[in-house]
Amino acid sequence: MIPSPDPRLPESGHAAVIAEEHKKYFTFFNVSIALIAITAIELVIVYFPINKWIVLTALGVLSLIKFLAVIWWFMHLKWDRMLCTILFMIGMVIAGGTVTALMFLFEEDPAGPPMMFMLF
């Protein structure tokens, strides 16, 4: 037997969505502030007279954090089904693999270390 519809369900469902979205507002605000702060750090860190590998590593890590923050919160992967994350990561892995393969392919000395580890 099909249960009779609860007349309060639409309202309560919509109210729940509004409450959830209200919480997301603060999350989005905090993420955006963090993204601005990280970008500011990136702009400053390149002028630091320290070992280039430290700077390059820091830039890579900070960019990765920004990248992940945007896809996780702004692009709703945190709240969406895992399939969306898997689908996007398949593209990312293939893209990353292509970049790595090209770096090896165009290596001046194929027997030497990969170019991506000795850029510039």
Added chain:
Amino acid sequence: MSAHSHAADDPHAALEALKETSTGIENKKLAMWAFLASDCMFFGTLISTHLIYRKIYPDIVDPKAIFDIELTGFSSFILLMSSFLMALSVSAAHKGNIKGVRWFLGGTIFFGLIFLCGQVYEFHHFVTDFGLTLSSNVFGSTFYVLTGTHGVHVALGIIWLGSWLVYTFTDRYKAEHALDIEVAGLYWHFVDIVWIVIFTVVYLVEYVPFLT
């Protein structure tokens, strides 16, 4: 009870009805994620092409002499802010707050236009002051193709979001269209993450000290 029966009364139920697929994900959203995954590969090849030719021909151009990192940094802030407003726009659409959707979409488009103006100014500066064109050398070719392709993505995003902004002023806009705003938002955020990568690997690494 089927979500369809609520769809006419409740915007949340209307959106939930769209999830009744074999994957549990709205078809439009799934298609957009598949497209973004393929676009990752597209930008991956463009970025690696630029990096490879920077390595093979390091002395063709001194990027530090022509780049304006203050302008590019400002553009990055602008694009991040547009992404924030886009997230708020999607949130407002899910809440059924049509005024909020209009304001936030308008803000996103405004910041997107500022970013594009910055890019046009940068390209104009490079061409007129440094003679760097698409065909002047391999650095110009890879740089303009990479950043230009990203700029075209931004321009298409602005047109897409602009069309939705106009649509919200018509009687045809319904609560279910929150999904369409969300899908357009996914595209816009993707443009943002591509810029995050370009900003680092094309611009910032050139400023790292002691690079020869």
